[in-house]
Amino acid sequence: MPSALPEGDPAPPDGSLPQAALTGARERPFGVYVHVPFCTVRCGYCDFNTYTVADLGTASGVPGASRTTYADAAVQEVRLARRVLGEEAAPVRTVFFGGGTPTLLDPADLTKLLRTVGDELGLAPDAEVTTEANPDSVTKADLVALRDAGFTRISFGVQSAVPHVLRVLDRTHDPERVPDVVTWARDAGFDQVSLDLIYGTPGESLADWETSLDAALACGPDHVSAYSLIVEDGTALARRVRRGELPMPDEDDLADKYAVADARLGAAGLGWYEVSNWSRPGAECRHNVLYWTGADWWGVGPGAHSHVGGVRWWNVRHPAAYADRIAAGVSPAHAREVLDAETRRVERVLLELRLRGGLPLDVLDDDGRAGVPEQVERGLVRVEGDRLVLTDAGRLLADGVVRDLL
Template sequence: MPSTLPIADPAPADGLLPPTAAEGAAMRDLGVYVHVPFCRVRCGYCDFNTYTATELRGARQADYAEQAAIEVRFAAEVLKRSGVPARPAATVFFGGGTPTLLPSGDLSSMLNAVRDAIGLAPGAEVTTEANPDSVDARYLDELAAAGFTRVSFGMQSAVPRVLRTLERTHDPERVPQVVSWAKDAGLQVSLDLIYGTPGESLDDWATSVDAALECRPDHLSAYALIVEDGTKLARQIRRGEIAEPDEDLQADMYELADDRLGSAGFEWYEVSNWATDAAHRSRHNLGYWLGHDWWGVGPGAHSHVGGVRWWNVKHPAAYAQRVLAGDSPGAGRETLDAGTRAFEDVLLRVRIRDGLPTEVLNPTGRSAVAGLIADGLVDAKAALHGSVELTRAGRLLADAVVRRLTA
């Protein structure tokens, strides 16, 4: 969740959605994203809307769970009053920041607010992100008892020197321990890795991938480091203190990860995500890629319901003021036109292994498929069956594929 919010129309204080948001809602899942904007320290590469204790200015972490619960109840009322059919949440995802900086009871109370106001679908996936140094066995047991089903640990790297460059504070030797505790609690486990950190070699990356696999997670994400404007890392690169990430090396790192994960029994299902089987894919993230609905709770959180997209005010103090007054915390809103929705459908769905039906493409996009096959970016057999599915080379050039499909 980038810290800079888009420019758009003001969001109405009552939060009500236009009638178009309800169209087809019964055919879409509803997810809930809960943003917990607190971190112990700010990592130099991070552009997310997060705050350390000294940056809160007028807000308290101890008050946050109740404020988020107020927004959850507000969300349920807005959806009802806007005529959107009632749907229990298929997924709930606590992200950040570091959600597990809060007591487990706070996460439990926010989840209970979702359960009481919106409902949880049978077998709902409930995930929290966590830093390896922010939980212990008891904490994870408490999450499982509260109804959490999954935890995603920010491992990033197994190489201390790389972690120092990223300004991550955890001890990499703790990762196997927290994974074991999570599994003992009955939670599914995902590990998040970052590749392409300045100074990271291909051997360093191989060490991290192998270390992650030794933990035997159910799911693994691997993201190329992106240097975001305004971050400490961007300033360090601009001053020449740190080298820019090498895109060719990042491509080699991606291929290495894909090879080793494939050999270990993992299947890619989205460009940056692998799972041991379909049951361990992140259903919440799939909801984003498939264009389903989600309500984002918390400062700076983004929401999308039926082609209406909005985002909340950024600072926790401003957020608290809005929700405690009974107003929408929304800062801006836009209603996507048909062309934008079609473009975003291609942009997101082409990234997943299940592919993009060629029938949703415009004539120019359909005619581009043959050239993409010839260039080795799209699978020929899948295309014959009416689906655009990326080859590995296509995954490395996914943005270029989208440009050609939407020209």
């Protein structure tokens, strides 16, 4: 797979960071993301950095580039993080295993990785520890083992409860299995269960979407993420759309489905806290909030991104290249950039305005503040004290509001 990583500046082989990035790190929230790049099949809409056995080919025999050896390579990157951060690292508040499909690894490997994060970096007493999973990638015993290891939260990739919609997305799980795996997670003692949904798939009717929402809510989740389908360049779905086999998602249809989701989820006691995320009070995904508020995190694994104190870096994408660097004792970072004050300000506008708590007005520049009255008049934002908050209508047009304010 060709790299789609930005070029950036050279990253030092030892992974070291400027002292300015480390200064004050103990006072900033800190999380760890672990990328597990393996899937049984590649979903047609997915442009994440994931690989099947067929994708890896002979590279599957390279230590660290296969499911059976990957955890040992990732452990070494966690130890690199300890060396780079030194005593400046704050205790880890959140750990998130994403992918790919993290639960394709043996629970013992996920346990090993989590234990290494705790041993090397230290877990906060109330740390949130999440793993993503597909409904067909876990058993009852797996979930018990993960909960016993310290995982507190699980996010199941459901996407839809309607078989013909799942087929368009190239999802392979049986939607009737979803209630079972949620029950197993509850029985295992997980504090929170989240379900991920996608709306706007070609051929999905409004009734189909309502069926998916109703099925998700029947499981009693603590958290739901609902994302509109985006046709990403280079995916199998994009090729099918280009050939005329499938239509592009319709913007009006997406807006209607978002409104239905917000109403159904809100009525069930799940309030929005970010434009595409709803939860019961106190069940917000703290790891994602950490991203959206510009905190620090270390991303472990091929293609993973990290950010500490205004320095952002990203690892080489391919599992074999990642494993080679780890085996050589050098940082797997492909490149990095030092964010200037203006870039960090723009990113705050892009991300924080999407949050229920809104954006401090003083983050906007003079032109942005001058544009606020027009957005208020259009009914897209409201001013609450010293903060700017999206209205219900504004959430539907969030990207446009951000562009206007920048």
